[in-house]
Amino acid sequence: MGTGIIGTIVSLVVGGSVAAVTVVGVVNSQTAAPEDSPVDSQAPTSSIIEYGDN
Amino acid sequence: MALRGAGRGRAAPPAAVLLDTVVLALALLALGPALAPGFVLSYDMVWMPDLAVTSAGWGWVEGVPRAVPSDQVVALLDELVPGAVLQRVVLLGALVAAGAGAHRLARDAPLAARLLVAGVATWNPFVAERLLVGHWPVLLGYGVLPWLLLAGRRLRAEGGGLPPHVAALAAVGSLSASAGLGTAVALALLVGVAGRAGRRAWAGLVAVVVAANAPWVVAGGLAGGVTRSDPVAARVAAEVFAARGDDVPTPLAVAGLGGIWNTAVVPQGLGLVASVLWAAVVLGGVAVVLAGRAGVPAAERWALVGAAGVAWAVALVSWAAPGVNAWLATHVPGGGVARDGARLLGLVVPAAVVGLAAAAGEGLARVRPAVPGRVALTVAAALLPVALLPGLAGGATGDLRGQRYPAAYPAAAQAWRTDAAARDLEDGLVVSLPFAAFRAPAWNGGRTVLDPVPRVVGGADVVTDDALVVGGRTVAGEDPRAARVAAALALDGAAHRTTALRELGVAYVLRARGPDVDAAPERLAPTLEETVVAAGDELVLARLDGAVAARPDDAPGPVATAALAVAWTAFGALPLLAAGAGARAAARAVRDRRDERPAVRPRDV
Numbered sequence: 001m002g003t004g005i006i007g008t009i010v011s012l013v014v015g016g017s018v019a020a021v022t023v024v025g026v027v028n029s030q031t032a033a034p035e036d037s038p039v040d041s042q043a044p045t046s047s048i049i050e051y052g053d054n
Numbered sequence: 055m056a057l058r059g060a061g062r063g064r065a066a067p068p069a070a071v072l073l074d075t076v077v078l079a080l081a082l083l084a085l086g087p088a089l090a091p092g093f094v095l096s097y098d099m100v101w102m103p104d105l106a107v108t109s110a111g112w113g114w115v116e117g118v119p120r121a122v123p124s125d126q127v128v129a130l131l132d133e134l135v136p137g138a139v140l141q142r143v144v145l146l147g148a149l150v151a152a153g154a155g156a157h158r159l160a161r162d163a164p165l166a167a168r169l170l171v172a173g174v175a176t177w178n179p180f181v182a183e184r185l186l187v188g189h190w191p192v193l194l195g196y197g198v199l200p201w202l203l204l205a206g207r208r209l210r211a212e213g214g215g216l217p218p219h220v221a222a223l224a225a226v227g228s229l230s231a232s233a234g235l236g237t238a239v240a241l242a243l244l245v246g247v248a249g250r251a252g253r254r255a256w257a258g259l260v261a262v263v264v265a266a267n268a269p270w271v272v273a274g275g276l277a278g279g280v281t282r283s284d285p286v287a288a289r290v291a292a293e294v295f296a297a298r299g300d301d302v303p304t305p306l307a308v309a310g311l312g313g314i315w316n317t318a319v320v321p322q323g324l325g326l327v328a329s330v331l332w333a334a335v336v337l338g339g340v341a342v343v344l345a346g347r348a349g350v351p352a353a354e355r356w357a358l359v360g361a362a363g364v365a366w367a368v369a370l371v372s373w374a375a376p377g378v379n380a381w382l383a384t385h386v387p388g389g390g391v392a393r394d395g396a397r398l399l400g401l402v403v404p405a406a407v408v409g410l411a412a413a414a415g416e417g418l419a420r421v422r423p424a425v426p427g428r429v430a431l432t433v434a435a436a437l438l439p440v441a442l443l444p445g446l447a448g449g450a451t452g453d454l455r456g457q458r459y460p461a462a463y464p465a466a467a468q469a470w471r472t473d474a475a476a477r478d479l480e481d482g483l484v485v486s487l488p489f490a491a492f493r494a495p496a497w498n499g500g501r502t503v504l505d506p507v508p509r510v511v512g513g514a515d516v517v518t519d520d521a522l523v524v525g526g527r528t529v530a531g532e533d534p535r536a537a538r539v540a541a542a543l544a545l546d547g548a549a550h551r552t553t554a555l556r557e558l559g560v561a562y563v564l565r566a567r568g569p570d571v572d573a574a575p576e577r578l579a580p581t582l583e584e585t586v587v588a589a590g591d592e593l594v595l596a597r598l599d600g601a602v603a604a605r606p607d608d609a610p611g612p613v614a615t616a617a618l619a620v621a622w623t624a625f626g627a628l629p630l631l632a633a634g635a636g637a638r639a640a641a642r643a644v645r646d647r648r649d650e651r652p653a654v655r656p657r658d659v
Contacts (some may be wrong), residue, residue, distance in 0.1 A: 007421035
């Protein structure tokens with residue numbers, strides 16, 4: 001019985017925390033400025049486009 | 055005591071429907087604006103409204119056949135389904151297949167545990183990075199992995215020959231060289247070893263692996279381009295394409311299914327904390343399997359651990375000892391396809407899924423929460439992957455987005471068809487300028503993409519530079535025609551350059567316009583003696599002045615044609631065999647039901 005009550009409380013805390021972190025994370029990722037410097041797609045580039053970066 | 059969670063019992067249909075719905079919702083959340091009208095053009099992912107069926111698509115190429123058989127399969131299928139729809143089916147289908155297959159691997163586990171593994175398989179760093187870099191054949195190969203393990207379980211339970219649908223799964227999972235290699239490993243381990251295959255089943259597996267990989271193997275052999283002859287170039291390629299962590303230690307990134315060589319496609323938020331958590335989730339799941347606590351037989355246990363071990367070993371060797379990959383690329387035919395060290399990491403996921411389901415099931419049994427707690431944990435399980443990697447939401451925060459080609463692209467293609475036909479120049483080469491492999495057009499939001507011109511001008515033999523520049527280092531290309539064109543473009547004087555190009559058989563150039571290419575170095579798009587045929591804002595078609603040298607007949611000879619025909623027949627037979635067996639099984643099931651006899655499924659491929 002005791003285990004069930006504690007388990008329920010722990011489950012509610014875990015569930016609520018994950019849900020809150022998810023909402024905050026998704027909202028932040030969709031609204032935050034990019035980590036890299038923003039690139040103006042209309043601005044001329046001075047070198048060839050690279051496949052990627054290391 | 056073995057943990058529960060990996061048995062083969064039937065799921066209650068409502069649970070399966072709920073789980074599949076959650077998986078679909080996660081996939082839709084991940085792709086987001088990528089489902090908008092147009093095409094998702096990101097790095098290696100270039101799709102067209104109607105890709106042309108070409109001899110290069112069949113595998114008659116001078117360089118490494120990297121788009122064989124994927125391009126030709128798309129070219130054939132988009133005769134039936136519009137390219138834009140087909141691309142969305144592929145992207146959405148790969149993610150949904152991965153998640154839907156994952157929860158079916160844990161049919162006996164509690165709902166929360168099944169939600170957790172479905173989410174982890176659908177939404178993880180590997181999926182995010184491969185989506186962004188445009189490796190859709192790799193994602194399709196990833197999507198079939200859990201279904202291969204399910205086929206292995208069926209084989210183990212029923213014995214006999216190979217389940218027929220394995221042939222179709224192998225074809226879907228082998229649309230590129232590296233995807234084919236990963237699928238071959240999965241077929242051997244997840245079906246053969248986990249399924250305790252007998253002699254008949256192993257013979258079927260070998261045949262399926264050979265047929266699924268035949269198009270690119272034969273094409274590479276005919277081109278002679280699967281072995282890189284230049285050790286220096288192979289070394290550079292091995293170093294720049296090795297697995298690496300973006301601001302985190304590489305082993306940590308690789309443990310958590312990240313570690314792609316291109317740090318520009320690492321999703322937002324995958325920093326140290328997220329990488330540690332992902333590594334804990336994945337390593338924890340695999341550890342449960344390794345410890346024998348996942349409730350699966352020893353054969354499946356070692357198959358799962360073996361697949362994860364192969365993937366991690368390839369990634370870590372590429373990072374710790376790039377000389378090994380350079381040696382392979384130089385000396386072993388086809389060895390170069392393993393240079394992208396993190397590309398096989400999807401093979402870790404089946405083990406992680408089986409272990410996580412078992413561990414989560416055991417944890418829930420111990421905690422025994424009341425109904426509100428169970429609901430809370432179920433919600434948490436569904437959301438956990440999103441919480442650990444929110445940067446994948448919304449098409450990786452908008453980096454994956456449907457875009458329409460500007461009108462100048464189809465207009466230039468049409469102008470080439472008309473002008474080349476009128477002047478009998480259809481066999482002449484077309485060179486795409488600036489002579490560089492990648493673009494970042496404004497009409498694509500400035501996002502990097504492989505030069506789309508060769509695919510846009512369907513039917514034309516377009517030469518592009520296949521040298522790749524990564525972090526300021528250049529990986530030499532493999533197409534000898536590209537090298538000759540580059541040498542011609544480097545000559546002094548427009549007249550000399552034009553003459554040299556005409557002698558190579560070049561009849562037209564297509565010049566891209568836009569901020570990404572207007573300021574490109576002069577050597578990549580030098581002036582030529584040319585006449586503009588069609589001028590759009592983003593693309594200009596020009597015909598070189600003067601007579602064009604006749605190109606040597608480079609059509610495949612009878613032996614090459616026969617070899618490619620055999621390879622493609624074997625490849626095409628795989629889905630047909632599976633479909634035929636499926637139709638026979640359905641007909642037999644109907645007959646058995648009518649006769650009130652238990653259905654018997656067919657066996658061999």
